[in-house]
Amino acid sequence: MALLIIMAGGLGKRLGVGVEKPLVMLGGKRLIDYVIDAALEAETIRKIICITSQNTPDTTKYLLSRGFEVIKGKGTGYYDDLLSALWGLPSDIYVICSADIPFILSKDIDQLVKEYAEGLCGNPYILVAVPVEIVKKLGLSASSRFKVDEQELCPAGLRLIDKKLIAERRLPKPYILVLNEPRLGVNINTIDDLKQAEALLRGNLSRLL
Template sequence: MVIAVVMAGGKGTRMKTDREKPLTLLSGKPVIQYVLEALKNSSIVDKIVVATSSQTPQTTLFVEDILVDNPSIGILDTPGSGYIEDLSYLLSQDDFKDEIIVTIASDLPLITGEIIDQVMEEYQKSSKPAMSVMVPVELFHEYNLQPSLVLGKVVPSGLNILRGKDTEQDEEVLVLDKIELALNINSPEDIICLEKLWGNPRR
């Protein structure tokens, strides 16, 4: 089974707003909703789990509201101590043992089901248990984006694949030159960039 886990437990302090980052409105729709719709459009993802925490109570309520019409979506309450800590907690859960897990940030509004499927197809060709998806740093320069972390000539995207076991896993690195994987909504400047790409003002 392929389980997609939407990481939505962080504060998102760089947004400089009281609104929880997964609920940042983009054209009148929370950013996490774009991610959930992309996952639902994937032909490979079997189940979706949204990992929230005490840091994101309104996000939990938002997801609970859509569960009635979306039985393939679930919620996991994580410690909210940070991305790595929440991921480790997730991997320690028996429900995820030996499953293929797609972790995705809740702030990737341009992501599509087609891109998720493309990454999964590349993963299925690999002999390694994990895959880290990267974006060329030049793409950030092209769009005047500020990367959170630069590893040589690449930047980690908000999309990764691993097996459900709480151990270190050998990983394949996949580099994709796609703005859909580069544009995380981490700051007001990122929203401005998104508006330019969409060609319409924020509502």
């Protein structure tokens, strides 16, 4: 079993919709609620913790109203807020999800935790990635990308950190777990990403499941 952290403190400037990104509506539902629902349904998650910041006061209020534990980061960046919060939490296994990956399912979370538990990754820090070509086929921006062995990948907004096995206040080089799952490539960074996600919801969601 693991704890799940939802990262919900970013400004979301590229989206430019005048609403805090975790609270942006997609198909009549807040982006962050898709992630919350997946976490609540996951068999391997026993608790949800949310990290917000001064950039997302409305998100903080919303999460508190739903009864979730909220840690307020400084809003200085994803990794700064994550590490600051993580090292104030007990040693445990943590799944980290961005608040803007609306098509994540509980089975994606369970697969990550189970693969780690079975020793398939051999690293206390796992970063899930999706091939760029899969993201582009969905009509999404693929604005964040990196290369591993000449393969272009997009981070999926999903990670696992076993704090029990990390002695220092910094993360080791991650094991890159590549999953050919189109739904994990849907990361809402721009208004075009949001529009494309809406189009997928309307007619082509079967491509993601």
